[in-house]
Amino acid sequence: MPELPEVQTVVNSLQGIKNHTIRDFTYNWEKVIYNMPPSRVKHLLENKKIIDITRKGKYIIINLDNYFLVCHLRMTGYLYTRKYLNKNKKHLRCYFTLNKHKYLIYEDIRKFGGFYIYNNLNILNKRIGIDPFDVNFTSTWLSKGLKSRKRIIKNLFLDQSFICGLGNIYIDEILWYSNIKPTKISNRITSRKIKNLHTNILKVLTTSIKFHGTTIMNFKFDNMKTGNYKNNLEVYGRDNMPCSKCNSLIIKKKVAGRSTHFCKKCQN
DNA sequence: ACGAATGTTGCGGG
């Protein structure tokens, strides 16, 4: 569920804990920290100050001075801060007790998400590709990237080591705006279309951030708020409904093992 | 009622 706009929405909603200090860590699910046993975390992060909260791709990065607390929400993770803690929440997986009587709380229905704790961001930066809001993400960069590969465009965009932050929903939307069919091979997309594609990536993501992302089923931020970009969706979830450009019906079929929505007439 | 599908990622294998 959470793709770049949703993750950015969460990051924005967490800015209030900047300059707070971690006092304690409590967990009730053993695998909530991907890269170490959670029993070590309390000692490691105690009294660490939150310098800032940023994002790369779909990763939330909490800078703790000499440590980085990195969170990935996967499908159903909720990360939020509250003044009070409800320990009875069914899907509460862990929480950080901060000073000033605040909590940083992590819930996750499906238990796919969780945290990494790193000394630096080398591993993360090596694993994931360019973020669409990175200044180096230009249409020239995109053009080189697409033309040097022969990959189905939907697969390529799902590959976070190429571009990070796009997922199933926004890829379908972006390709529709760009008149590119999801199965198009990357090196056969014309330069003119690539230029337009680059613009549409930024446009769709920026607009969605303005609407606090898309809530289809599970996405929530700041404990219970939902995103409103859903009303702007042109193809995702609109199979058998008319394309707003040409009126023919939106198709849904599996591409890259994922449900993919597109207009047969507009996208080629 | 039960199998399929759900937005993600990382892995092994072809």
Added chain:
DNA sequence: ACCCGCAACATTCG
């Protein structure tokens, strides 16, 4: 290089 299938897990949909 690249793609596929699957696993991690809980809930909802048809």
